Amino acid sequence: MLKTDLRGKVVIITGVASGIGEAQALTFLNEGALVCGVDIASFENLSPLLQQSETFLFVEGDISLSETAEKAVGLTVDKWDGIDILLNTAGILDDFTPTLETSEEKWDRMMAINVKGMYLMTNMALPFLLASENKGVVVNMTSIAGTVGGGGGAAYTASKHAVVGYTKQLTYDYAKQGLRANAIAPGAIKTPMNAADFEGDAVMAKWVAEETPAGRWAEAHEVANLSLFLASSLADYIHGAVIPIDGGWTAK
Numbered sequence: 601m602l603k604t605d606l607r608g609k610v611v612i613i614t615g616v617a618s619g620i621g622e623a624q625a626l627t628f629l630n631e632g633a634l635v636c637g638v639d640i641a642s643f644e645n646l647s648p649l650l651q652q653s654e655t656f657l658f659v660e661g662d663i664s665l666s667e668t669a670e671k672a673v674g675l676t677v678d679k680w681d682g683i684d685i686l687l688n689t690a691g692i693l694d695d696f697t698p699t700l701e702t703s704e705e706k707w708d709r710m711m712a713i714n715v716k717g718m719y720l721m722t723n724m725a726l727p728f729l730l731a732s733e734n735k736g737v738v739v740n741m742t743s744i745a746g747t748v749g750g751g752g753g754a755a756y757t758a759s760k761h762a763v764v765g766y767t768k769q770l771t772y773d774y775a776k777q778g779l780r781a782n783a784i785a786p787g788a789i790k791t792p793m794n795a796a797d798f799e800g801d802a803v804m805a806k807w808v809a810e811e812t813p814a815g816r817w818a819e820a821h822e823v824a825n826l827s828l829f830l831a832s833s834l835a836d837y838i839h840g841a842v843i844p845i846d847g848g849w850t851a852k
Contacts, residue, residue, distance in 0.1 A: 604832040607632030609734075610680045611831070612672055614663050614721060615690030616650065617641035619791030620741065623820035624687055624827050629653055631828065636676040638663060638721075639690070663690050663717030669724040683728040685831045688718040688763075689741045693793055697753035707755045714759035718766065730777050737831050738781040740767045744846050746785055760785075764842050771840040780839055782830050787846025790817040814847030 611628050615621030616637030625637050626649055636657040637650065643658050650656050657679055661668030676683055691714045694706060718740055729736025745751025746760035764783055771781035788794075788808045794817075798805045809816050826845055829835055844850050 604631055604828055604834065605734075606685075606828070606832060609633045609684040609831075610636075610676060610682055611685040611687065612636045612638065612676055612683060612721070612725060613687040613689055614638045614717065615741075616658075617645050619793055620786070620789060620820045620823045621687075621689040622647055622650070623824035624689060625650055625656065627821065627824040627828055628685075628831075629655060633685075634680050636672055636679075638668065638672045663721060664712035666720050666724075669717075669720040672721070673724040673728065677728060682732060683725050683736070684732045684734060685737045685739070686721060686725045686729060687739045687741075687827060687831070688721055690717060691741060691743075691759075694753040694756040697755065699754035702754050710755035710759050711762075714756070715762045715766070718763060722770065726774070726779075729779055730774065732778070734833070735778040735780060735836075738767075738770060738779065739827050739830050740781070740783045742767070742783045742785045742842060744785050744787045744844060744850050746783070747842060747844070748850055751787075767842070768840045775839050780836070782835070782838055782840065783842045784823060784826055784830070785842050785844045785846065785850075786818070786823050787844065787849040788812055788817045789820060789823055789845075791820050812847040812849050813851060816847065818845065818847060 611633045613621055613625050616625045617639040625635050628635050634655050638659045640662050659672040694710055740763050742763040743751055743760040745757040746764045767781050767783040
């Protein structure tokens with residue numbers, strides 16, 4: 601059985617209060633990593649398992665603000681003397697809004713969280729990632745909407761395409777200095793962000809499952825497991841990849 605080598609590695613994860621970010625934090629902690637979690641939600645809203653972990657550090661803040669990235673990186677380095685892995689997971693949806701119905705405010709907020717937040721966190725952490733003895737790793741969260749239309753509205757799809765481009769350029773620019781950057785493109789993942797799809801008769805949730813070749817939604821821990829692989833040395837030769845985890849949705 602293949603083993604990851606993440607014990608003692610220092611990891612920053614955004615969006616840890618729920619969904620994929622929470623699953624990633626719990627999964628990496630279980631592998632022996634030291635985790636700093638960032639979220640706009642308060643500490644009281646975190647999983648009790650995160651609250652009680654002695655190897656978990658939490659920073660409350662909006663990732664679209666540079667002071668949040670500065671605080672997260674500063675506290676992490678002060679506590680653990682460096683950063684090995686950055687998982688840019690935090691993101692928001694746009695309710696599949698087409699462009700004529702997308703307000704300027706919605707567009708700006710989508711880009712601020714999904715794109716600018718990733719850029720701010722990466723730039724603040726990058727000097728430490730490049731200094732990591734075992735090569736720094738960045739895993740960005742895009743979406744099937746980062747590769748095809750129909751996975752979101754105009755703003756969301758544009759933002760997730762931007763994540764793909766940023767990821768490819770990041771590894772292109774810094775791979776020779778030891779950095780690996782890749783992106784994960786989830787399809788239908790059952791998280792609190794998609795709770796509305798399961799309300800009432802869950803018509804939307806059933807339709808999505810039927811349209812997915814695998815015939816089901818994925819659980820957040822499945823994305824966390826893929827993150828674990830990409831962050832480990834098992835994925836050392838994977839650079840600038842966009843890896844779908846979508847039950848075959850984009851194979852159609």
